[in-house]
Amino acid sequence: MDLLIQALEKISPLPDECRDAFLSVWQYHDVPKDHTLLRENGIGDQLFFLEKGVARIYYHKNDKEITEWIAMDRQFFLSITSFFERTPSHLAIHTLEPSQLYSIRQADFLRLADQFHPIEKLLRKMVTSSLILSQQRMDSIQFESAQQRYERLLDASPGIIQRVPLSYIASFLGVTLETLSRIRSHRH
Amino acid sequence: MDLLIQALEKISPLPDECRDAFLSVWQYHDVPKDHTLLRENGIGDQLFFLEKGVARIYYHKNDKEITEWIAMDRQFFLSITSFFERTPSHLAIHTLEPSQLYSIRQADFLRLADQFHPIEKLLRKMVTSSLILSQQRMDSIQFESAQQRYERLLDASPGIIQRVPLSYIASFLGVTLETLSRIRSHRH
DNA sequence: TGACCGATTTGACATTTGTCAAAAAATCAG
DNA sequence: CTGATTTTTTGACAAATGTCAAATCGGTCA
Numbered sequence: 001m002d003l004l005i006q007a008l009e010k011i012s013p014l015p016d017e018c019r020d021a022f023l024s025v026w027q028y029h030d031v032p033k034d035h036t037l038l039r040e041n042g043i044g045d046q047l048f049f050l051e052k053g054v055a056r057i058y059y060h061k062n063d064k065e066i067t068e069w070i071a072m073d074r075q076f077f078l079s080i081t082s083f084f085e086r087t088p089s090h091l092a093i094h095t096l097e098p099s100q101l102y103s104i105r106q107a108d109f110l111r112l113a114d115q116f117h118p119i120e121k122l123l124r125k126m127v128t129s130s131l132i133l134s135q136q137r138m139d140s141i142q143f144e145s146a147q148q149r150y151e152r153l154l155d156a157s158p159g160i161i162q163r164v165p166l167s168y169i170a171s172f173l174g175v176t177l178e179t180l181s182r183i184r185s186h187r188h
Numbered sequence: 189m190d191l192l193i194q195a196l197e198k199i200s201p202l203p204d205e206c207r208d209a210f211l212s213v214w215q216y217h218d219v220p221k222d223h224t225l226l227r228e229n230g231i232g233d234q235l236f237f238l239e240k241g242v243a244r245i246y247y248h249k250n251d252k253e254i255t256e257w258i259a260m261d262r263q264f265f266l267s268i269t270s271f272f273e274r275t276p277s278h279l280a281i282h283t284l285e286p287s288q289l290y291s292i293r294q295a296d297f298l299r300l301a302d303q304f305h306p307i308e309k310l311l312r313k314m315v316t317s318s319l320i321l322s323q324q325r326m327d328s329i330q331f332e333s334a335q336q337r338y339e340r341l342l343d344a345s346p347g348i349i350q351r352v353p354l355s356y357i358a359s360f361l362g363v364t365l366e367t368l369s370r371i372r373s374h375r376h
Numbered sequence: 377t378g379a380c381c382g383a384t385t386t387g388a389c390a391t392t393t394g395t396c397a398a399a400a401a402a403t404c405a406g
Numbered sequence: 407c408t409g410a411t412t413t414t415t416t417g418a419c420a421a422a423t424g425t426c427a428a429a430t431c432g433g434t435c436a
Contacts, residue, residue, distance in 0.1 A: 117305040124312035
């Protein structure tokens with residue numbers, strides 16, 4: 001649980017009295033490769049922390065599979081849409097490598113946030129980071145070419161190419177597999 | 189100040205003792221049409237509440253003017269990028285009609301959030317709404333055609349066409365003025 | 377090894393949107 | 407009301423990406 005604690009404390013420090021209450025509602029999962037952590041239509045109002053491994057969050061939109069996020073070691077991740085209960089949210093989570101991770105239910109998080117100011121603050125900071133990421137991603141989709149988005153991804157997550165099939169990366173970048181393939185053949 | 193209080197309480201109730209402290213840090217502005225509320229490179233870490241009127245938040249990105257948001261009556265708005273101190277943030281705010289609005293500095297908001305749990309919670313909820321909006325907008329940019337985005341805007345803000353020049357709307361929708369014009373000539 | 381299967385690449389063509397230039401329409405000042 | 411200015415529309419063409427189909431690559435397994 002050390003990595004989780006570290007990651008949390010880095011966002012916002014937690015006094016002892018609420019740290020224990022908080023940690024007790026996280027659930028640990030140790031799963032193999034290609035494991036479905038959450039099937040589509042499952043209860044998806046969870047926040048995850050990936051201790052080690054790779055996981056993909058995705059959903060279907062008119063028959064097509066959309067990769068919403070690819071998480072790698074030591075990242076928090078969630079389906080924003082479903083964590084804050086909105087639209088489709090038929091999300092699924094799937095590991096791409098053997099993985100160890102933690103999850104917490106939205107309801108538990110909110111209950112503790114009401115009870116403890118420091119947890120509320122932690123939550124606020126997490127939502128804020130998420131918002132900043134969301135804005136960055138929107139900016140990237142709106143103003144950058146597929147080429148530039150690909151290069152940005154390589155920068156942000158070197159090694160992702162070796163660990164994740166191109167079809168998922170394409171969908172995460174918001175382009176077709178064919179376009180991604182062409183981008184790659186130009187650059188290298 | 190009634191409309192502001194109502195809007196705040198609707199997000200999250202504020203007990204009396206912190207409501208007064210909170211309200212005291214908001215600043216009121218009554219400005220004419222075409223007023224520059226915030227010039228580019230000004231201090232932009234503010235959250236606004238538009239009591240009445242129309243305002244546009246925009247910034248420059250390689251010489252081009254990008255309309256980040258168009259706010260109308262009774263909306264909160266902010267430059268997410270600059271409120272949470274990130275990248276360019278050379279934002280400007282400009283009224284398109286005579287307007288009455290309130291502003292609060294990020295530093296004041298954060299200070300009070302630290303002091304009062306209910307204000308922290310309010311902030312968390314505001315950031316959450318912002319995140320949800322951001323996601324919706326990203327989704328819209330990524331998966332919808334310019335046509336669909338335009339129709340969605342008409343739905344969400346009927347009357348916006350009469351109150352805001354098309355060039356601003358185009359930039360807000362992420363298309364050129366010419367494309368918007370063509371979309372409009374097809375539909376009506 | 378060799379046939380097979382999924383992943384990736386390539387090709388031909390269509391679609392959407394952007395760019396630049398000019399025309400038309402609307403708005404404004406005097 | 408009229409000419410000047412600004413806003414919006416239209417046209418011709420280019421660029422980026424999508425779509426569909428086929429070819430190729432890589433690795434697996436019997």
